[in-house]
Amino acid sequence: MTRSYWQRQHQAAERIADIAIVGGGVIGCATAFWLRRLRPQLRLMLLEASALADGASGRNAGFILPGASADFLKDCRRYGETRARRLWQFTRENRSLLLRELDPAAFDWESSGALIVAGSAEEEARLQQAVALLRSDGIPVIFLTSAEVNRRLQAQGYRGGLYLPEGGCLDPVAFVRYLAIQSTATVLTHHPVLALMPCNEGVRLETPYGAIRAGQVLLALNAYLPRLLPETAAYVRPVRAQMLATEPARQRWIPCPVYSHEGFFYLRQLRDGTLLLGGARHLHLEEEVGYDDVTTEALQADLERYLQAYFPQTTGLRVRCRWSGTMGFSPDGLPMIDQIPGLPGSYWVAGFTGHGMGYSFRMGRLLAELLLGQPQPEGYDLFARNGRAVFAKDASAPNPAHP
Numbered sequence: 001m002t003r004s005y006w007q008r009q010h011q012a013a014e015r016i017a018d019i020a021i022v023g024g025g026v027i028g029c030a031t032a033f034w035l036r037r038l039r040p041q042l043r044l045m046l047l048e049a050s051a052l053a054d055g056a057s058g059r060n061a062g063f064i065l066p067g068a069s070a071d072f073l074k075d076c077r078r079y080g081e082t083r084a085r086r087l088w089q090f091t092r093e094n095r096s097l098l099l100r101e102l103d104p105a106a107f108d109w110e111s112s113g114a115l116i117v118a119g120s121a122e123e124e125a126r127l128q129q130a131v132a133l134l135r136s137d138g139i140p141v142i143f144l145t146s147a148e149v150n151r152r153l154q155a156q157g158y159r160g161g162l163y164l165p166e167g168g169c170l171d172p173v174a175f176v177r178y179l180a181i182q183s184t185a186t187v188l189t190h191h192p193v194l195a196l197m198p199c200n201e202g203v204r205l206e207t208p209y210g211a212i213r214a215g216q217v218l219l220a221l222n223a224y225l226p227r228l229l230p231e232t233a234a235y236v237r238p239v240r241a242q243m244l245a246t247e248p249a250r251q252r253w254i255p256c257p258v259y260s261h262e263g264f265f266y267l268r269q270l271r272d273g274t275l276l277l278g279g280a281r282h283l284h285l286e287e288e289v290g291y292d293d294v295t296t297e298a299l300q301a302d303l304e305r306y307l308q309a310y311f312p313q314t315t316g317l318r319v320r321c322r323w324s325g326t327m328g329f330s331p332d333g334l335p336m337i338d339q340i341p342g343l344p345g346s347y348w349v350a351g352f353t354g355h356g357m358g359y360s361f362r363m364g365r366l367l368a369e370l371l372l373g374q375p376q377p378e379g380y381d382l383f384a385r386n387g388r389a390v391f392a393k394d395a396s397a398p399n400p401a402h403p
């Protein structure tokens with residue numbers, strides 16, 4: 001990209017902020033919200049390469065689910081029971097904070113609960129086994145047999161699963177925009193940050209339209225982080241997800257978000273009858289990587305097959321819209337936070353691995369506390385980079401499968 005003599009002559013003088021947030025997705029905007037709440041007088045600037053919510057935050061299904069995977073025993077196996085319990089509490093706090101601090105009507109929040117439905121006998125047994133453990137932590141949950149799941153959804157062929165009354169869903173674009181407005185930060189859209197460098201006591205951010213000088217910076221770029229900080233390619237990889245939306249159906253069969261087959265399929269039905277369905281990535285692991293914003297015929301056909309298999313009544317319903325989004329996967333499936341080398345008091349966060357909405361608002365508070373100088377805010381140790389796994393250097397290493 002080049003800039004003419006005239007454009008340079010007229011570009012804004014260097015702008016100043018106490019804290020600059022780079023990335024106008026849900027994490028950047030939630031952090032801006034909490035910084036404003038905790039330190040009202042701060043000069044906050046939010047820089048976004050494109051428009052607010054143009055990345056994964058505006059392309060997702062809008063599910064707000066608990067835990068790293070909504071499958072408690074799987075989380076226990078992966079992270080140990082203590083850490084899994086804390087991850088569940090962290091994501092539960094996300095939901096309760098969101099309902100307490102915000103106006104949920106502003107982003108079409110539905111306190112619908114969520115169904116986590118098994119795709120195999122083994123998964124079904126695991127979900128059933130989790131019930132007692134979840135209840136012992138005060139988490140409301142009901143196990144539903146296959147017949148009960150199919151009756152609730154007016155579907156066929158589903159196995160049993162869990163109903164989590166605390167699950168919910170929202171309109172993700174409205175959510176991100178609402179957070180940005182509430183933060184009253186200076187928002188500069190279409191301002192990609194091209195480079196960062198230390199300057200005086202802070203950091204200088206280069207954009208095509210002039211520089212910004214800030215005391216501190218947060219890089220909330222998720223999948224795009226390695227493009228600005230190449231050394232973080234060991235911790236975050238771009239993985240594609242695809243979705244579709246049908247024309248509105250006459251009836252509403254699906255009253256809450258449905259997360260099935262270990263989360264490799266997810267669907268919901270909007271109030272107007274529109275069905276949103278995503279997933280099938282596990283059937284196309286080799287192709288569903290990188291930054292290309294495209295849909296593929298093969299994966300979209302798998303999504304349609306799924307819909308017809310479980311909801312034959314949708315036959316003939318036309319698909320209105322197909323899209324893709326880029327998720328940032330971490331090696332162990334959990335988000336990661338670290339200091340930016342050479343920039344004291346500045347941080348990056350990435351690696352939400354397809355679950356960023358479930359952490360979003362609570363994560364914004366954690367990041368704001370960190371930026372305001374708390375050395376160990378509650379929950380930080382769950383996500384700090386130190387000692388965590390890294391991706392193999394070999395770019396052809398297998399694509400991580402976990403949803």
Ligand SMILES: Cc1cc2nc3c(=O)[nH]c(=O)nc-3n(C[C@H](O)[C@H](O)[C@H](O)COP(=O)(O)OP(=O)(O)OC[C@H]3O[C@@H](n4cnc5c(N)ncnc54)[C@H](O)[C@@H]3O)c2cc1C
Nearest residue numbers: 025026027049055057060061063193325352355356357358
């Ligand atoms: C199809 C799909 C379905 C999903 N469903 C769910 C779900 O139902 N529930 C859930 O919890 N999670 C879901 N996710 C995951 C969730 O969307 C992400 O984890 C979350 O949005 C990550 O938010 P973020 O703010 O970290 O990243 P992003 O939303 O990707 O935001 C990063 C922003 O940084 C900007 N940017 C990039 N480079 C620069 C630069 N150099 N300068 C300035 N700005 C830059 C980008 O334009 C982008 O807007 C889904 C994801 C996809 C793709």
